Amino acid sequence: MKYDFTAIEKKWQERWEREKCYAAVNGSEKPKYYALVEFPYPSGDGLHVGHPRPYTALDIVARKRRMQGYNVLFPMGFDAFGLPTENYAIKNHMHLHDVTKKNIARFTSQLKMLGYSFDWDRVVDTTDPDYYKWTQWIFLQLFKNGLAYKTSMPVNWCTSCKCVLANEEVVNGVCERCGSEVIRREKSQWMLAITKYAQRLIDDLDGVDFIERVKIQQKNWIGRSTGAEVDFDTTAGDKMRIFTTRPDTLFGATYMVMSPEHALLKKWAPLLKNIDEVEAYAAAAAKKSDFERTELAKEKTGVCLDGVRAVNPVTGGEIPIFISDYVLATYGTGCIMAVPGHDDRDWDFAKVFGLPIIEVVKGGNVEEAAFTDCETGIMVNSGFLNGLSVEDAKVKIIQWLKDKGIGEPKVNFKLRDWVFSRQRYWGEPIPLVWCDKCGWVPVDESELPLRLPDVESYETTDDGESPLSAMTEWVNTICPHCGGPARRETDTMPQWAGSSWYFLRYMDPHNHDALASPEALKYWGQVDWYNGGMEHTTLHLLYSRFWHKFLYDIGVVPYSEPYAKRTSHGMILGMNPHNFDNLPEEERNALVAQYGSEKAARKYLVEKYGEMANQQIVKMSKSLGNVVNPTDVVDTYGADTLRLYIMFIGDFEKAAPWSDTAVKGCKRFLDKVWNLCEAPKPGDRPAHEASLHRTVKKVGDDIEEMKFNTAIAAMMTLVNELGEGGANRAEVNVLLRLLSPFAPHICEELWEMNGFEGLCSMQPWPEYDESKMVESEKQIAVQVGGKLKTTVVVPTDATDEQMVAAALADEKIKHIGEGMELVRSIVVKNKLVNLIFKPKA
């Protein structure tokens, strides 16, 4: 019989669905295991070939755990709010609910086509009012606990679309949609005080099993720095408070810099002789876009205040105060002490303005560059700090500042509060009401969900307000507090809201009284293994950790970290059709003929398509036409082949290029498996026992370490080996169970054909016996002076002496050793013998 994957896959998918065999059971007696993948944004394009990589990986883990006897929760859902759908609906004059419904239906059928063992009864959809009721509820708790507040801040504003854009929608300073200029515009925004959790978000990383690069990236993003705050007296009488990470260099502070927005400037205006110049500089700085302020002008500019000077607290000397836009208003205290000898930026600034540079840490040459090393330097020109190391000097100066009452240790973070409102329709309405008398008042919890009203148009209004603001009937309401007239908040939440807690809803998705019952939350506990993209490390992953900690603090969830383990997959890339080496031979030849040489042809491609023409492998994109559609692959080769190939393609954590031809190798492998298992041979072949046990161990271990590619390679090796004489029923039985998590459909079919009991995917995971893995003889390497010369076969239990004797008995070694004396031999058990000879005296 032929391997008819289309019929087989349909048959088993229907049966799994009918029998609900992958359903998770709340409160089961079995040990629980919660495997999670990031739920997709159901775009109109359908599934991309990048999606199956993480899904297949964790499906393999989930299926293995089930076979190991766990009660597995492996859910799927849809993060369906968001701009692309909204824009699509606007453009095509469609209703958002319809578009979303259609997209979700398409994603669902595509996912089912791939044979994932999701529990389809637990699907969540962030746009479902039964779901966003609880998103809104969490927001209200944040508000009630003082962690949500509204403040005015600059936002991205597209001058042509007349609407607010998220940072992600601004590409190189222009609007992603229309290409027009994006400017900064002051708008009132809802903020979430994630900074209050900064320290815990760093500290608690120590207790979770996240891959290292995720931890590092989160730590860098939160950006903790320790140092001190110090008060400088000024000739105006006010104190200037600064933050520094290098209080040890206080003796080297030769000037001060404050941000152009600093509040003291207003106060000092009457004292400043050059107030016009100062104000002009501040006005110019305010007008600069972020792009201009950071990307372009790295060269230092500023204005020296004429009329107020500061006093260095250790030297007592008067030093000038500058304003400059290299000092940020939003970090630290908005002003700094400048130590040009030991800070690169201060050094640049001092060179531009001809300010004195004093060396206070010995080790470099401050005339040529700032010396910023904290490890090796010794304090000089620093009074009572002289001779100390940087580390000791920090301790001593902080104590001194404390004693004098002019400074104290301080920790600062780069992390900013989370801008939480969008002037858009397709998001969760913010359940707050503005009352002129009572201020912001929360909607009563019994009124949740606060539903999105139907609107005529989804477009943002001309003045940049959410389309909801035009719904007067919806907007005008009654204050829940005083009963007077009030207006609803018309901003909606960002896409990150619904995804910040969705993993909790999976535990109890149909609960009407709580986001999930306390029993369900306790039973399922932390997500045991969460895999997702690196691009979410400082967004979704950080946001959801923040929300979870908050929910823990108010007693909703019983543990403070949501995910026990976090891993991340690499992207699937495509061929660049504009790269010379990727062109069909005829086109290459034509180009070479046209431009005279290969070099010229390449140059032409770069001129035509830009620098990216040099890249052979690039991100898949519609405009390049290199997108691979997973359903096409399923049609041609079957879901099992796609699953296998996407796991075999390379290191799971690294980016890998899709190859249409390489897929065939996996199809061939499944054909071999089919032929091997279709009609097992009778009898025993003990020769295969060791490799069977070794493969069972290898595949099991590799799955745990995300080395899916080598797990598959090991099974290929086994099948090649078994294929030589044919496999018997016992071998087929083990092989099918081993392969089942990777290629579940074909294994179910062959399992049934062989008359084995039940579903293959519900069988116990195969076990191995370490003692049966060793062969009686082993081939070992024989080196002479560290160079491989030959191999010999020795019994596995051979002693070191026996191994050396066997090596010396080899003809080739005998030949080499003629006239030589063996001076040393190194033996690695069951691996090699290394012989060191020297000429006989």
Add this chain to the structure above:
RNA sequence: GCCGGCGUGGUGGAACUGGCAGACACCCGGGACUUAAAAUCCCGUAUCCGCAAGGAUGUACGGGUUCGACCCCCGUCGCCGGCACCA
């Protein structure tokens, strides 16, 4: 600039904790089967020399440690990702 990762055949990639580099595949070449093609099967496939036996070279580059280095150390070059005037 800072932080992180990486550099292995024609290609994707293997190699445990320092122990036979190139597993497993793709491509390619040769052969079998076929009227033919596809599919399938068998053989070969790091490079160089050699008919062969065999020998030499080889994990970006230059050094070092070691009986032994893709792996550890020092330096250089290149690529990818993130952050970017955060004091």
